[in-house]
Amino acid sequence: MTIIITLYVLIVLVKMMKNKLTIIGLIFLIILIIPFVNAVSKPIAGKLSFTNQIEQLTVRLYVEVDSPLNGKQNCTINPSVKNGPDGSFSTNLANLVFQDFPSVRCDSFWQAGNPIWYQTSSSEGTFTSISQEVNSGTGLQFLPELTVISAAESSPTNGGSSNGESAGNNGGELIPKKETDFLANVFLNLSLKQGEELITIDIFLEHLDSPRDKILFKLVLFSLPNNNIIKTIEDKFSPEKIIEKSYSFNSNEISDGWYKVQAFAYSNDKLIAVSNFEDFFIKKNLLKDELVEKNLEKPTPIPIILPLILFLISLIIIFIIIELFLKKRMKKK
Numbered sequence: 001m002t003i004i005i006t007l008y009v010l011i012v013l014v015k016m017m018k019n020k021l022t023i024i025g026l027i028f029l030i031i032l033i034i035p036f037v038n039a040v041s042k043p044i045a046g047k048l049s050f051t052n053q054i055e056q057l058t059v060r061l062y063v064e065v066d067s068p069l070n071g072k073q074n075c076t077i078n079p080s081v082k083n084g085p086d087g088s089f090s091t092n093l094a095n096l097v098f099q100d101f102p103s104v105r106c107d108s109f110w111q112a113g114n115p116i117w118y119q120t121s122s123s124e125g126t127f128t129s130i131s132q133e134v135n136s137g138t139g140l141q142f143l144p145e146l147t148v149i150s151a152a153e154s155s156p157t158n159g160g161s162s163n164g165e166s167a168g169n170n171g172g173e174l175i176p177k178k179e180t181d182f183l184a185n186v187f188l189n190l191s192l193k194q195g196e197e198l199i200t201i202d203i204f205l206e207h208l209d210s211p212r213d214k215i216l217f218k219l220v221l222f223s224l225p226n227n228n229i230i231k232t233i234e235d236k237f238s239p240e241k242i243i244e245k246s247y248s249f250n251s252n253e254i255s256d257g258w259y260k261v262q263a264f265a266y267s268n269d270k271l272i273a274v275s276n277f278e279d280f281f282i283k284k285n286l287l288k289d290e291l292v293e294k295n296l297e298k299p300t301p302i303p304i305i306l307p308l309i310l311f312l313i314s315l316i317i318i319f320i321i322i323e324l325f326l327k328k329r330m331k332k333k
Contacts (some may be wrong), residue, residue, distance in 0.1 A: 033095075041094040044142035046118055046129065048087040052150030056082050057120045059089045063096060063134065064116075065109040068229055069218060069264055070271055074099040075106040083120075101274045104262070108227040112136035112311075116143065124149045185209045190263045192278035199249040200282060202264050203240075205273065211239035216266040219247050224279065251282050290306040 042060060048054075060080045062235045067073040075096040083089040117131040127144040185208040193200045201219060217231040237243050249261075259282065263275040 010075070041092050042134070042138050042145065043090060043092050044116070045088065045140060046089040047145045048083045048120060049088060049145050049147045049151055051147065055122060055148070055150075057122055057148070058082055059118055059120050061091055061118045062099070063093065063110050063117070065106055065114055066111070067106060067109050068232070069220065070266060070269070073106065075109070078102050100271060105227050105276050108229075109135060118143060118146070118191065120148060122148055122150075128273050134292055144285070164242045176291070186265065186273040188263060188265050188273040190261070190275040190276040190278060192261060192280060194280050197251055198279055199261075201247045201249075201261055201263075201274070201278075203245045203247070205265055207241045211241065211267070213239055213267045215239065215243060217245070218264040220262055220264065221249060222260045222262070226261055230254065230259070252284070255283070256281055256283050
C-alpha cells in the first residue's frame with residue numbers, strides 16, 4: 001500500500017510539471033526509492049503442478065539462514081500456506097520462525113544468497129522443490145514450479161521427490177529435516193525489572209532429568225519492531241539441575257525505543273531451550289512519568305525508509321511551489 005501511494009503522489013506531481021529536467025529528476029527519484037519501500041518484507045510465490053486432478057495442499061517454505069544465535073539454522077514460515085485452485089501460492093519472508101522453535105522469529109536473519117525451498121505432502125508422499133538462493137532486494141521472487149504426483153501416477157517426475165531422503169544442499173532436491181518440539185525436560189524462564197538506569201533480567205533454568213553436559217546461555221537484546229540484534233551476553237555453566245542468574249543492561253547505552261530480551265540455552269552446541277520474552281521501552285527524558293510510559297503504544301512494523309520518502313515528497317512539493325511562484329513573477333514582468 002505504501003509503494004502504491006508513493007507512486008501515485010509522484011505521478012501526479014510529474015503531470016503537474018512541464019519542465020523536462022524536473023520530470024527526469026522525479027523519475028530518477030522514483031527509481032531510487034522503489035527498491036527500499038517495505039524493506040522489512042520479501043514476498044515469495046510458487047506453483048504446484050499436479051499430474052492429475054488439482055488438490056489443495058499445505059505448503060511449507062524453508063530458508064537456511066546464518067543465525068547469529070547458533071550458526072546455520074533452518075527457518076520456516078508460520079503459519080504455512082495452501083495453494084489456490086490453479087496450484088499457485090504466496091507468502092512472505094516476514095513470517096519466518098525457527099524450524100525447531102516456532103515461537104522464535106528469524107525474519108530479520110535472512111539475506112540474499114540464503115538457500116530457499118518449499119515442500120508439500122500428499123497421499124503419494126512428500127515432494128520438495130529444487131533449492132534456490134534468495135534474490136537480493138525486496139521484490140517478489142518466484143520459486144521453481146514443483147510437480148506433485150497424483151494417485152493415478154506410479155513414479156515421480158521432474159521437480160519433486162517423494163522418497164523422503166535428502167538430496168543435498170547445493171543443487172537438486174532438498175528435503176529439510178522434520179520440525180521438532182521444545183525439549184520437555186528443560187524449562188527456561190525469564191523475568192525483567194526496569195529501573196532508572198539498569199534493566200535487570202533474571203534467568204531460571206531447570207532440568208527435569210540429570211544434565212551431563214555444560215550449559216551455554218545466550219541472553220539477546222532485540223530492537224523492535226524489526227527484531228534486530230543489539231547486544232548478546234554469553235555465559236557458561238557446569239551441568240546442574242537448577243541454574244539461576246541475573247544480568248543487566250545499562251539503559252544509558254541504548255537509544256530510545258522499544259526492545260525485547262530473550263534467553264537461549266545450548267548443550268553441545270545444540271539449542272535445547274528458549275525462554276519467554278519480555279519487552280520494555282526506553283525514553284531517557286521521560287523523568288519518571290509512569291503514566292505516560294503506560295500509555296505508550298508499541299510500534300507497528302513499518303518500512304524504515306517511509307520517513308525518508310515523506311521528507312523527499314515534502315521537498316518536491318516545496319520545490320514545485322517555488323518554481324510556480326518564480327514563473328508567475330516572470331510572466332508579470
